[in-house]
Amino acid sequence: MKLIFEIKGYASQVRDMDRQKYCNELNRETFLHAMDFHVISFAYDDIEQRPDLCITLLRMMLSKYQPSHPPVSRAQLAEKEVIRLAIEQSRSLRPSYGGSRERIVRYELAREAIDYF
Known part of the structure; x- marks a missing residue:
């Protein structure tokens, strides 16, 4: 417009x-x-x-020119927030499992994810 x-x-x-x-x-x-x-x-x-x-x-x-989006699910909102955090931190993120000995994986920001916003 x-x-x-x-x-x-x-x-x-x-x-x-x-x-x-x-x-x-x-x-x-x-x-x-x-x-x-x-x-x-x-x-x-x-x-x-x-x-x-x-x-x-x-x-x-x-x-009248604002887009009307369907309601965002909690999962979509959480995913966007994780991506936003990764962008702000400029590094890979690791999930926290408290005191458990589960295998910890790493999340890295793919450049295509930036366009997700």
Whole structure:
């Protein structure tokens, strides 16, 4: 998705606009739409005086583009956390079996696992 966020001031966008500037602005927006850009415009006054409104509107707009994933199983979550730990540690990991004498194996991070995230 291609997004453009614009903050427009009243003076430069409305008060000082003549017919030609108005036409140019509409043509620019149409061109951007044709190039698959989504333009999100906020008034400078709202950014300055009502930022909570802007945040709410932005969240509403962006929420429809968030992927909806099915619930993650505990096993998938644990696997991701082990991979995340291996990435952070930058070394192989060994499971702990407490005081037992079971054979201990080692887990090494395969580079393909990084793309798993």
